[in-house]
Amino acid sequence: MSDFRNDLETRSERFELAPGALPRMLERRRRKQRGLRIRAGVLAVLVAGIGTWGAVSAFRDLGATRPGASPSQGVDQRSYALIAGTYTKTLTEDDPIVLANGMAGSYTMRLRADGVLILSVPPGFTAEGTSPSGISFRLSGDRFTTNAFVNLTCEKTVGVYEWDLRDDRLTLIPSAEPCEVRAALFGNTPWEREP
Numbered sequence: 400m401s402d403f404r405n406d407l408e409t410r411s412e413r414f415e416l417a418p419g420a421l422p423r424m425l426e427r428r429r430r431k432q433r434g435l436r437i438r439a440g441v442l443a444v445l446v447a448g449i450g451t452w453g454a455v456s457a458f459r460d461l462g463a464t465r466p467g468a469s470p471s472q473g474v475d476q477r478s479y480a481l482i483a484g485t486y487t488k489t490l491t492e493d494d495p496i497v498l499a500n501g502m503a504g505s506y507t508m509r510l511r512a513d514g515v516l517i518l519s520v521p522p523g524f525t526a527e528g529t530s531p532s533g534i535s536f537r538l539s540g541d542r543f544t545t546n547a548f549v550n551l552t553c554e555k556t557v558g559v560y561e562w563d564l565r566d567d568r569l570t571l572i573p574s575a576e577p578c579e580v581r582a583a584l585f586g587n588t589p590w591e592r593e594p
Contacts, residue, residue: 476512478538482562483512486569486590496583500524500552508590510536516545538562543571545585553578560585567592 404421489505492498504521511517516534536545543562549555559575568589576582 479512479514482538482543482564482569483510485509485593487593488588488590490584490587494583494587496579497587500580500583502580502583506584516547518547542574545581547585548578548581552580558582558585564592 404425486508487505488508490497490502492503497503502521502524504524506521507519509517514535514537516536518534534545534547536543538544541561541563543560544557545560546557547553549557556577558573558578558581560571561574563570563572568591570589571585573582573586576586
């Protein structure tokens with residue numbers, strides 16, 4: 400600051416300042432610097448807020464696909480409550496896919512209202528073990544999406560089905576299903592709801 404004042408005094412020899420002009424100029428400079436700092440602070444807070452909002456949104460979306468995560472608020476919660484329950488079905492070796500993959504036997508599927516699918520497989524279905532874990536499902540209108548067997552047989556894919564529940568029979572019709580094992584299990588025959 401003293402260098403600035405000395406510089407001004409040296410240059411002022413060339414012209415005459417009005418009385419009190421130097422303190423007013425210095426005050427204007429301080430106000431301008433203060434304004435710049437305030438604008439930079441507001442901009443930093445704004446950028447941090449947008450970044451925080453983006454991170455929260457990303458984690459919220461990520462959380463919606465986690466098993467046990469509540470269905471998103473935009474989805475009709477009544478559909479999840481309606482479909483929730485325990486279902487069974489038996490696959491036979493009449494289907495070549497069932498035969499080739501050792502899938503014959505009785506299956507129990509429990510659909511929870513929070514989007515978790517618990518599946519018990521028969522002992523012969525050794526490719527997936529006795530109790531696959533980390534399975535979730537999502538409903539969107541008449542669409543049923545699941546990640547069952549995503550880490551093993553179905554190679555990081557999800558299956559999309561049209562679902563219909565009538566007379567305690569849950570029918571899942573494949574609409575976009577790249578995995579034949581999952582299609583054979585979910586889409587072959589209706590699931591019967593246990594009382």
